[in-house]
Amino acid sequence: xxxxxxxxxxxxxxxxxxxxxxxxxxxxxxxxxxxxxxxxxxxxxxxxxxxxxxxxxxxxxxxxxxxxxxxxxxxxxxxxxxxxxxxxxxxxxxxxxxxxxxxxxxxxxxxxxxxxxxxxxxxxxxxxxxxxxxxxxxxxxxxxxxxxxxxxxxxxxxxxxxxxxxxxxxxxxxxxxxxxxxxxxxxxxxxxxxxxxxxxxxxxxxxxxxxxxxxxxxxxxxxxxxxxxxxxxxxxxxxxxxxxxxxxxxxxxxxxxxxxxxxxxxxxxxxxxxxxxxxxxxxxxxxxxxxxxxxxxxxxxxxxxxxxxxxxxxxxxxxxxxxxxxxxxxxxxxxxxxxxxxxxxxxxxxxxxxxxxxxxxxxxxxxxxxxxxxxxxxxxxxxxxxxxxxxxxxxxxxxxxxxxxxxxxxxxxxxxxxxxxxxxxxxxxxxxxxxxxxxxxxxxxxxxxxxxxxxxxxxxxxxxxxxxxxxxxxxxxxxxxxxxxxxxxxxxxxxxxxxxxx
Numbered sequence: 001x002x003x004x005x006x007x008x009x010x011x012x013x014x015x016x017x018x019x020x021x022x023x024x025x026x027x028x029x030x031x032x033x034x035x036x037x038x039x040x041x042x043x044x045x046x047x048x049x050x051x052x053x054x055x056x057x058x059x060x061x062x063x064x065x066x067x068x069x070x071x072x073x074x075x076x077x078x079x080x081x082x083x084x085x086x087x088x089x090x091x092x093x094x095x096x097x098x099x100x101x102x103x104x105x106x107x108x109x110x111x112x113x114x115x116x117x118x119x120x121x122x123x124x125x126x127x128x129x130x131x132x133x134x135x136x137x138x139x140x141x142x143x144x145x146x147x148x149x150x151x152x153x154x155x156x157x158x159x160x161x162x163x164x165x166x167x168x169x170x171x172x173x174x175x176x177x178x179x180x181x182x183x184x185x186x187x188x189x190x191x192x193x194x195x196x197x198x199x200x201x202x203x204x205x206x207x208x209x210x211x212x213x214x215x216x217x218x219x220x221x222x223x224x225x226x227x228x229x230x231x232x233x234x235x236x237x238x239x240x241x242x243x244x245x246x247x248x249x250x251x252x253x254x255x256x257x258x259x260x261x262x263x264x265x266x267x268x269x270x271x272x273x274x275x276x277x278x279x280x281x282x283x284x285x286x287x288x289x290x291x292x293x294x295x296x297x298x299x300x301x302x303x304x305x306x307x308x309x310x311x312x313x314x315x316x317x318x319x320x321x322x323x324x325x326x327x328x329x330x331x332x333x334x335x336x337x338x339x340x341x342x343x344x345x346x347x348x349x350x351x352x353x354x355x356x357x358x359x360x361x362x363x364x365x366x367x368x369x370x371x372x373x374x375x376x377x378x379x380x381x382x383x384x385x386x387x388x389x390x391x392x393x394x395x396x397x398x399x400x401x402x403x404x405x406x407x408x409x410x411x412x413x414x415x416x417x418x419x420x421x422x423x424x425x426x427x428x429x430x431x432x433x434x435x436x437x438x439x440x441x442x443x444x445x446x447x448x449x450x451x452x453x454x455x456x457x458x459x460x461x462x463x464x465x466x467x468x469x470x471x472x473x474x475x476x477x478x479x480x481x482x483x484x485x486x487x488x489x490x491x492x493x494x495x496x497x498x499x500x501x502x
Contacts, residue, residue: 015038015039015040016038016039016040016286016287017039017040017042017284017285017286017287018031018034018039018040018041018042018285018286018287018288018289018501019041019042019043019044019275019276019283019285019287019288019289020034020041020042020043020044020289020291021044021263021266021276021288021289021290021291021292021297021301022043022044022045022046022052022290022291022292022443022478023043023045023047023050023051023052023247023257023259023291024051024052024053024054024291024442024478024490025051025052025054025242025243025246025487025490025491026291026477026478026479026490026491026493026494027043027045027052027289027291027477027478027494028043028050028051028243028246028247028250029080029246029477029490029491029494029495030289030291030475030477030493030494030497030498031043031250031255032080032083032084032246032249032250032253032255032494033080033083033494033495033497033498034289034498034501035250035253035254035255036083036084036253037498037501039286039287040254041250041254041255041256042255042256042258042283042285043250043255043256043257043258044258044261044262044263044276044278044283045257045258045259045260045261046260046261046262046263046443047259047260047441048259048260049259050243050247050257050259051067051240051243052067052291052442052478053066053067053068053438053442053444053449054066054067054068054239054240054242054243054487055067055240055243056238056239056240057326057431059326059328059429059431060328060428060429061328061379061380062326062328062378062379062380062383062385062428062429063238063371063375063377063378063379063385064326064371064378064385064387064431065238065239065240065369065371065387066240066326066433067239068239068486068487069239069339069369069371069387070227070232070339071094071232071233071234071235071239071242071487072226072227072230072231072232072233072487072488073226073230073487073488074094074233075230076487076488076491076492076495077092077242077245077246077487077491078092080246080249080491081249084249084252084253086249086252091245091248091249092235092236092241092242092245092246093235093236094233094234094235094236095233095234095236095374096115096231096232096233097115097231097232097233097234097338097339098114098115098116099112099113099114099115099337100113100114100115100227100228100231100232100339101113101232101337101339101340101341102335102336102337102339102340102341103201103340103341103343104340104341104342104343104418105197105200105343106343106344106345107197109127109128109197110127110335111123111124111127111128111197111201115228115231115232117135117136117139117228118132120135120228121135121136124198127197128195128197128198129195130193130194130195130198134192134193134198137192138192138193138202138221138224139224139225139228139229141180141192141221142221142222142223142224142225142228142229143225143229145179145180145219145221145222145225146222146225146226146229148179149179149219149222179219179222180217180218180219180221181217181218181219181457182217182218182457183217183218184213184214184215184216184217184218185202185203185205185206185213185214185216185217185218185220185221186199186203186213186214187218188218188221189202189203189213189218189221200343200347202221202224203347204341204343204365205220205221205223205224206220206454207320207391208223208486209223209319209450209454209484209485209486210319210320210321210391210448210449210450210453210454210485211319211320211450211453211454211455212320212351212354212355212453212455213347213351214348214351215355215455216453216454216455217454217456217457219457220454226488232339234338234371234374236375237375238371238375238378239371242487258278261278261279262278263276263277263278263292263301264276264277264278264279264280264301265277265301265302265304266288266290266297266301266302266474267282268302268305268471271308271470271471271472272471272472272473273285273287273288273471273472273473273474274473275288276288276301285473286473287473287474287475287501288473288474288475289474289475289476289477289497290474290475290476290477290478291476291477291478292443292478293442293443293444293445293451293478293480294313294314294451294464294476294480294481295314295445295451295480296443296445297476298310298314299314302471305471308468308470308471310464310469310470313452313462313463313464316452316453316462317452317453317455317456318394318445318446318448318451318452318453319394319448319449319450319451319452319453319454319485320354320355320391320392320393320394320448320449320450320453321391321392321393321394321395321434321435321438321446321447321448321449322389322390322391322392322433322435322438322447322449323360323389323390323392323403323404323407323432323433323434323435324387324388324389324432324433324434325386325388325389325408325411325430325431325432326385326386326387326388326429326430326431326432326433327385327386327388327427327428327429327430328379328380328383328384328385328386328427328428328429328430329379329383329384329385329386329423329426329427329428330382330383330426330427330428331382331383331384331421331426332382332383332384333384333419333421335419336368336370336373336384336419337370337373338369338370338371338373338374339367339369340367340368340369340370341365341366341367341368342365342366342367342368342414342415342418343365344361344363344364344365345363346361346363347365349361349363350363350364350365350391354391354392354393355393355455358393358396358398359393359398359403360390360392360393360403360406360407362406362410363410363414364390364391364407364410364411364414365390365391366388366389366390366411366414366415367388367389367390368386368387368388368389368415369386369387369389370384370385370386370387371385371387372384372385383428388411388415390407390411392407392434392435393435394435394446394447394448395435395436395439395446395447396446400434400435400436404432404434412424434447435447435448444480445480449479449485450479450480450484450485450486451463451464451478451479451480451481451484451485452480454484463481463482463483463484464476464480464481464482465481465482466481466482466493466496466497466500467497467500475497475500475501476493476497477490477493477494477496477497478490478493479493481493482496483496
């Protein structure tokens with residue numbers, strides 16, 4: 001593709017120019033950090049809105065957060081405001097949840113996952129008979145894995161020599177035998193608990209990064225620590241307020257957002273990124289950062305340079321996806337909270353269906369998020385806004401119309417049975433998000449929510465680095481690259497990129 005020569009970077013750039021492709025949460029975080037380093041930052045977003053998966057919509061009087069619904073480790077959001085010399089509370093507020101989630105089992109057991117460790121241990125002892133010490137022992141193990149892995153796998157790049165010359169990193173490396181990487185999450189959880197309900201409870205955390213607890217390494221049992229120790233929170237205004245507040249901060253710092261502006265190509269000269277092409281025009285940049293899924297970054301934006309593709313990474317197994325029903329419900333359910341889980345009767349069969357048969361089982365675990373429990377304006381009076389999600393395989397050509405219809409019927413039947421109410425007759429409005437739409441709206445290959453899966457014990461080392469090893473001045477942030485998916489890790493990827501950029 002050709003572009004006007006007068007726009008080919010001939011003007012003298014007074015400040016270093018940075019182009020960020022995609023206004024997902026990691027892209028926004030990267031833009032903020034680079035602006036603070038003195039870059040002139042331009043963000044180009046294909047959609048008409050910021051946030052990527054962390055977006056919102058309204059329908060018939062109901063407001064829905066479209067994507068991520070669990071907020072943990074708010075310090076990574078607050079950090080961005082503090083770096084800018086701003087008071088986070090002037091942009092963004094949140095409250096800690098006393099109970100993280102309510103769990104409903106097929107046998108009628110109901111468990112409240114209290115944030116307070118002692119209260120939670122007592123709840124588990126009362127509902128399952130497991131001794132309190134089993135919960136304490138599990139939490140100590142989860143905290144130990146976090147302490148070992150945090151410096152190596154989360155807060156720094158695994159692909160820089162200086163990471164391994166850090167004293168804290170060296171200490172962690174000497175303790176890697178403690179991260180329990182040689183057995184699966186499920187095997188480890190079976191070791192800690194005798195009650196099958198507790199094994200299922202902790203196996204669920206594999207879904208936080210789109211993995212299979214029967215294959216993923218027990219290192220992922222670090223995830224409960226992030227929730228139990230650091231807590232779970234609800235942002236005032238809903239999850240989208242995270243996006244809105246960070247966009248406001250970025251704008252205050254001079255970041256330029258360009259919406260409805262899909263990038264067509266990353267321009268290379270001698271294997272060095274020099275800018276991007278948008279609508280046939282060249283935009284020069286000293287550095288280019290892609291918040292787009294790494295698969296699409298190479299296959300779409302660098303398609304003219306296949307010799308530079310990291311083929312081994314692009315061919316890795318993808319994480320699972322999601323099927324979400326957004327329902328306006330004409331009733332208040334007192335037995336439900338902000339976060340609710342309705343477990344399947346056979347968890348192993350559910351994950352076998354997702355990962356081995358690439359389909360949806362007829363008894364899926366159902367997650368129901370109801371933000372109107374805390375933001376009453378999110379639904380009309382006497383009503384609730386239900387975000388109803390199940391885990392599903394990535395899109396590899398399944399008959400999704402058939403699968404969606406079957407899943408909807410099974411979900412309605414399951415919830416109606418558990419709640420003693422015909423849910424179907426209460427649904428006033430409905431929208432659906434499936435893997436195909438996730439891919440088209442957020443450029444997530446196959447609709448996978450977290451890039452590649454973490455089912456391999458070496459998954460952390462196999463994720464794409466935050467900088468290209470073959471293309472100078474090209475960086476990556478977001479859930480498809482190191483350190484992984486989810487709001488906290490996406491923001492950490494932004495931090496890693498900013499520290500790598502000169």
